Amino acid sequence: MKKLAALAILPIAAAAMPTQAAEEVNIYSFRQAFLIKPMLEAFTAETGIKTNVVFAKKGLVERLKNEGKNSKADLLLTADTGNLIHAVNQGLAQPVQSEVLDANIPEQYRDPNDNWYALTARSRIVYASKDRVKPGELKSYEDLADPKWKGRICTRSGKHSYNLSLFGSMIAHHGEAEAEKWLAGVKDNLARKPQGNDRAQVKAVYEGVCDLAIGNTYYFGKMLHNKKNPEQVDWANSVNLVFPNQDDRGAHMNITGAAVTKYAPNRDNAIKLMEFLSSTQGQEMYAQVNYEFPVKPGTPLSGLVKEHMSDFKADKLSLSTVAENRTKAAKLVDKVQYDH
C-alpha cells in the first residue's frame, strides 16, 4: 500500500517541481486557461519560451503579495481593471518600458506610469428586446432609471465586477449622490432579483421575463455563434444591441490586461509575452477567441464583431478612475439593496 502511494505521488511531485527549461514565463491568470491557451501556444511556438499558468478568479493577488520577493510569478493576466489596478496599488507590479507596447497600445489603454497594459477591450451595453423596445427608445445608461422601464430590466448581481465598473463610471461622471439616485431607480425597474450571468439576462429577454438586459458585448458573439446550444442563437436574435450615450460621452468600456510582477524572475520573457499579445497576430487571436475588441488600432476585426459592434463611440474615462470608484460602487449596491 505504501509503495503504491509512493508511486502514485510521482506525477504530483513531477508537476509540482519547477521545470528546469532554460526559458519560461510564469503566469498568474484570472482568465480561464482555455481562453488563453491558443495565444500561449502560438507564443511558445514562435519564441521557444515555455509558459506556466495558475488560474484562479480570486486569491492570486494575496498569494503574490505574501510570496514577496521569492515569488515565481512573472506576469498577472486579469479579466478586468479591478484586479489589475488593485495589484498595482498594492505595489505588486513594476513599470515596463517597451517601445513595442507603447506603439501597439493607445494611451487610453495603459497605465500613465507603465505599470499595466490593456490587451483587449469590451463594452458594457444594453440588450433590448426586438419586439418590445423600439429602436431609439433607450439612449443612455441614465435612461435605465426612467420609471417607464419599471419591471422590465434584468441584470446580474450588482456586485459583479463588470457592474461595479459601470456603476463606478456613473459615480465618476455624476458624483456619488446622483449615482445613488440613479442606481435606486434602476433597482426599482428590475424585473427580478439579480441572478445568473450576462448571458442569462439576454435569455430572460428572449423568454419575456424582461425587455432590457445589461451585458458585455462579447456575450452576443458567444450566443450567436453557439453551435452546441442552437437555442442560444435564438436568444441573440431576439435582441438589438444598444450602445448607450452615443450622443455624449460614449459607451462604458472595460478591459482585460496584464502587469509584470515586481520581483519577476523572468522579467524579459514576461515583457516578450506582453509584446506578443499586443502584436497584430496576438491581438487578432486574443480578441477573436472571446469576441472582444483588440486594443491595437488597425487590427482586423473578426466577422461578427465587425458586423455588429465595430462602429460606436467609446467612453474615454480613465480606467484608473473607474477602478478607484469600485469600493464606493459596491457600497451603493448595498445601500439601495440592489441584490435583495
Add this chain to the structure above:
Amino acid sequence: MTSTIESITPSQPQRSSNKGLRWLFGSLLIAVLVCLPVASIFWISLFPEENIWSHLADTVLPHYIETTLLLLAGVGGLSIVIGVSTAWLVTMCRFPGSRLFEWALLLPFAIPAYVIAYVYTDLLEYAGPVQMALRDWFDWRNARDYWFPDIRTLGGAILMLSLVLYPYVYMMARAAFLEQSANIQAASRTLGCNAWQSFFRVSLPIARPGIAVGLSLVSMETLNDFGTVDYFAVKSLSAGIYDTWLNMGNLGGAAQIASMMLIFVVILISIERISRSRQKQFSGADRYGNLDTYQLSGWRAAGALLICGLPFVAGFLLPILLLARYAVIYFDESWTEDFLTIATNSFVLSALAALLCCLIGLLLAYSSRLHGNSKLMKTGIRASGLGYAMPGAVLAIGVIIPFAAFDNGLDSFMREQFDISTGLLLSGTAFAILFAYVVRFLAVAAGSIESSLIKVTPTMDMASRSLGLNSMQTLLRVHLPLIRGGILTGALVVFVDCMKELPATLILRPFNFDTLATQVYQYASDEMIEQSALSALLIVLVGLIPVILLSRSITASRRC
C-alpha cells in the same frame, strides 16, 4: 450495556508516565500546526482597511444573517430527516433493495453541490424540459400563464444542499445504529416498546452523538458554501465575506466576518456538547450479536423503498444521467489527453489527505481519551477542527500566510548564513494543497473517529493495561479493531470531500496543475457546465470506488 457514568478517568494510571505525556505533546503540536491558517485569519482580521461593520449593519447585514440562519435550519432539518430515516431503514429493516441502498444512499455525496445546483436549474427553469413539457401539455403560452416554483431561491438552495449533504448524517447515524448493542434493542422490546417507541426512546438517543457530528458537518459545509448560494443569488454570510474582500478590497474586514462566523459555529457546537455532557455511553462486548431486523412487506416495504429511493434518485441518479448526456454531447470539447494525469492528481491528493486526516484524527481522539482531564488538550482538539467552518478561499489565504512567511524567513536566513537561496519551498507546491485539505477536513475524520472511540467502554482500556499492554499496544490491538467502522467512515468522507474541493486547490496549486474539480471549474465558472460534464462525471466515478469499498467494510465491521 449502555451505562450512564458521571466521570470516568481511564487515564489516571498513566498520567504521570512520560509515555503518556508523549501523546499529549504530540497531539498538541499537531493541533497547533493545524490551527495556523485559522490563526492567520484571526490575525489579519485585526487589520481591516476600514471598519466594515457600520456600513454592513446599516445595509445588508440583517439580510445576510437572516438568510444564513434560514439556510442552516433548512439544510440541517432536511438532512436529519432524510439521513436518519434512511439510515434506520437500511440498518434495522429488510425490504427489497435494502442491501443496495446501504451504499447507494451514500452516492449523492460524491456530487459537488454547485454541479447539482446547475443541473437542476437546467432541468427546472423556464426553458428546461420540465416546464417545456408542461407548457406543451396544458397549452400554456408563456411564464404569465402558470405558476412554477423558482429553483433559484433560498428554498431551492436548501433543497440542493440537503440532497448532497444528507449523506453526512446518514453515514454517522448508520455507523451509530450499527454499533448499538442488539441487547438494548431486545430489552426495549421486552419492556413493551413497539418498533417506533424503541426507535425514538432508545436507538435515537443513543445515536445522538453520531447524528450531532453529522449535523455539525452539514452545518459547516452549508456555512462555507459559496458556489451554490452564489449561483442561486442567495445572499448568505459567505457572499458578504467575498464581497468585502474582493469588491471593497478589505481582506481584514472579510476576515472579521469569517471569524464571526467561526465563533457562531463554536457556540453552536458547544451548546450541543453541553446538552449531552452528562450522557456517556459505552457499548460492551456484546455488540457483535446480530441486530434484530424488521422484515417489511406490502405497503410498509413500498414506503421504505420510496423513502430511500427518493434521495437516491433525486440526489444521484437524475443528475448523473444528465451529466452523462452532456458528457456525450460535449465529448470533443471536454476530452483532453491530460485526463489521466488530472484524475491521478485528484485521486492521490485525496487519498493522502484521507490517510493523514485519519492518522491525526486517531492521534487526537486517543490522546484525548488518555488525557481526558486536560483543558489544554480539549481546547487544542476543538480548535483544530475550526478550519472546516471557514470558506475555502479564505482558508487558502490562511495557508498562504504562514507558508510564505516560513519560506521567506528560511530563505533570508539561508542567504545570510550560507549565501544559498532556498526560495519558496512549500508555497505553491502540492504539499500546500495537501496541508489545506487536512486543515479543512480534519474535523470530519476526527469527529467520526471520536464518536466511535467514546463508545468503547473504559473497562476495555483497564483490562488491556492490566494485562500488560502499553497505551500504543492497547490502541493497535484493542481499539483499532473496535472502531474500524468509524475510521473508515472518516476516511471515506475526507476522500470524497477532497475530490470535490475547489477554492483552496485553485488558489494554492502549483503552475500547470489541475485536479478534476479545477477542470470542472474552468467552464462552470462561466455557467458552461456542459463542457465540464466529463470531469464532473469522473469526480463521481473515481469517488464511487472507495464509497462502495468502504461501505462494505463498514457493514462488515458489524458482521465480523
